[in-house]
Amino acid sequence: MRAAGAHTSCPLPRRFVSRFPGFLGNAAHVLCRTADYYMQMTSRAKLRQRLDLLLDEHRHLLEVAFERTPLWRGIVHESRRRCGKPTCCCARGELHTSTVFSDRSGERQRNLALKGKILERFRGMTEAYRHLRRNRARAVAVQREVLEIFDALEVARRQGALERYARDLPPQP
Numbered sequence: 001m002r003a004a005g006a007h008t009s010c011p012l013p014r015r016f017v018s019r020f021p022g023f024l025g026n027a028a029h030v031l032c033r034t035a036d037y038y039m040q041m042t043s044r045a046k047l048r049q050r051l052d053l054l055l056d057e058h059r060h061l062l063e064v065a066f067e068r069t070p071l072w073r074g075i076v077h078e079s080r081r082r083c084g085k086p087t088c089c090c091a092r093g094e095l096h097t098s099t100v101f102s103d104r105s106g107e108r109q110r111n112l113a114l115k116g117k118i119l120e121r122f123r124g125m126t127e128a129y130r131h132l133r134r135n136r137a138r139a140v141a142v143q144r145e146v147l148e149i150f151d152a153l154e155v156a157r158r159q160g161a162l163e164r165y166a167r168d169l170p171p172q173p
C-alpha cells in the first residue's frame with residue numbers, strides 16, 4: 001500500500017510498478033524517486049533563479065516612479081503627407097515632412113505644429129511619459145510571473161514535505 005501511495009508523484013507508470021512487484025519493482029521505484037528528487041531540485045533552483053532575476057528587473061522598472069520630471073500624454077512624430085496639388089513634387093512621391101505634436105492630454109487628441117524649444121520640451125515630456133507607461137506594462141507582467149513562481153515554490157515545498165513526512169502520521173481517515 002505504501003509503495004502505491006508513494007508512487008503518486010513518480011513518473012513511472014503505475015502499471016509498471018504493479019507488474020514488477022517485490023525487489024525489482026522497488027529498485028525501479030527507488031531509482032525513479034531519486035531521479036524525480038533531483039529533477040525537482042533543479043527545477044526549483046531554476047525557479048528561484050528566475051524569481052531573483054524578475055525581482056531585480058521589477059526594482060529597475062519601478063525606478064521611474066521616483067523621478068520628478070513632468071510628464072505629458074502625447075507623442076511627437078514626423079508627418080509625411082501629400083498636399084493635394086497635382087503639380088507639386090509630393091505628387092511624384094517627395095512627400096512633405098513636418099514635425100507634429102499629437103497632444104493627448106485632453107479628451108480628444110489634437111495635432112499641433114510646434115517648433116524650437118517648445119517642441120523639444122513637449123518631446124521630452126511625452127517620451128518620459130511613454131517610457132513610464134512601458135515600464136508599468138512590463139511591471140504588471142513581471143508581477144504576474146513573480147506570483148506564479150511564488151505559488152509554484154510553495155506547492156513544491158508542500159509536496160516535498162508530504163513525500164518525506166506523511167509516513168510519520170497515521171493515515172488520513
Ligand SMILES: [Zn+2]
Nearest residue numbers: 082083088090
Ligand atoms: Zn505638395
